[in-house]
Amino acid sequence: MSRRKKLTLAAIGTIVALVLGVTVWVLVANDFKFHEERVTIQGPRGELHGVLARPAASSGPSGLVVFVHGDGPANASRDDAYKPLWDAFAKAGFASLSWDKPGVDGAPGDWLDQSMQDRAAEVDAAIAWAHTRDDIDTTRIGAWGVSQAGWVLPEVARARPDLRFMILVGPAINWLRQGEFNLRADLAAAGASPDRVASELGRRARQIQLLKAGADYATYRASGVDPDPMTAERWGFVSRNFRSDSTADIARISIPTLLILGGRDRNVDVAETERVYRATMPPNTLTVKDFPDGTHSMTRNDIEYNPDDLRAVGRTIFAPRSIYVPGYLDALRVFAKRQAG
Structure with a gap:
């Protein structure tokens, strides 16, 4: 040779x-230590296309964690980003249930046509569906939600006595205050000048005036308030929901609640969130976990704000658990395990 x-x-x-x-x-x-099953749930406005991730090692009925997405289009697994979380809950003896938002991946409807009350009604339907399953222990039903779920799950907790615990990640308190915080944080990250900050805040104030006046989409577009205007669907979504404030519902929460906050969150004023939850909820029901390096989704800083970076893509493929800040997945597992008894 x-x-x-x-x-x-x-x-x-x-x-x-x-x-x-x-x-x-x-x-x-x-x-991951779970088995996935595609399921169909009869929701309040049509079918919900979901995934039930059951613990692989389960020999009997499992507890259940119902997932509630944040803002934006999302399929059931959030493009597989939820799988490390499902794995953490599976290790604690819990199945996870999540569904495609309406209009995503062929699901009927349009998520932009929803109010926060509509989203809460979906969760209610999902919990009712869980009661039809022999493989789910309905005495151990909890919920995990991120961001916008903070305006959804407290309402569900008030209405459903069979919801036994909640995990809230980066929930906001007030829609309008959250929007201003997010705008200021993004401008600061971009190194915006004081003049630009003042200009953007002025633009936002004019937009809010239109919302409070009940302006339709044509009026909004004609105002020229946004150089890159929202779509008609997004304007409708914001118009329905911009008055959202969770303070009153938080005061009615009586179940164990884990509040997870990230020190690098640009979307939500976590200091306000922690202050309101601590002042409003009974201390024996609230557990707060602060992650100084955590972002809004509890992903690592270099993942959240540089999603197209090759290193971020590599971590997602080769080490999916490592996209989250150290300790986050363990916190989910430990808290859920404590609710299992």
Whole structure:
């Protein structure tokens, strides 16, 4: 055999070994301890297309954690970002239930046509559906929600006595105050000048005036208040929900609640959130976990704000659990486990 042929075969062997090694690594890193089942739930305004992730090691009925998305379009697994969370809950003996938002991945409806009350009604329907399943222990139903879920789950907790615990990640208190905080934080991150900050806040104030006046979409567009205007659907969504404030519902929460807050959250004023929850809820029902390096979604700072960076993409594929700040997944598992008894 010629030297060139030997070198070629050696190179091919090395490439094959690398491919096999990477494949094995990805399989191991994505070896989650649950089984997924596609389910259909009759929601208040049509079918909900969901995923039930049951613990692989379960020998009997499992507890259930109902997932509630934040803002924006989202499929049931949030493009697989929820899977490390489902795995954490599975290790605590809980199944996880999540569904595609209306209009996402072929689900009927349009999530932009919803109010926060509509979203709460979906959760209510999902919990009612859980009672039809023999593989779910309905004495152990909890909920996990992020961001906008803070205007949804407190209402559900008030209305459903069979909801036994909640986990809220970066929930806001007041829609309008949250929007201003988010705007200021984004401008600060971009290094905006004081003049630009003042200009943007003025634009926002004019937009709020239109909302409070009940302006239709044509009036909003004609005002020219936004150089990059919202779509008609988004304007309708904001018009329905901009008065959202969770303070009154928080005061009625009587179940164990884990409040998870990130020190690098640009979307929500976590200091206000913590202050309101501590002042409003009974101290024996509230647990607060602060993660100084956590972002709005509890992902690492370099993942949340640089999603297209190759290192971020690599972590998502090769080490999906590591996209979250250290300690977050353990906090979910430990809190859920405590509710299992």
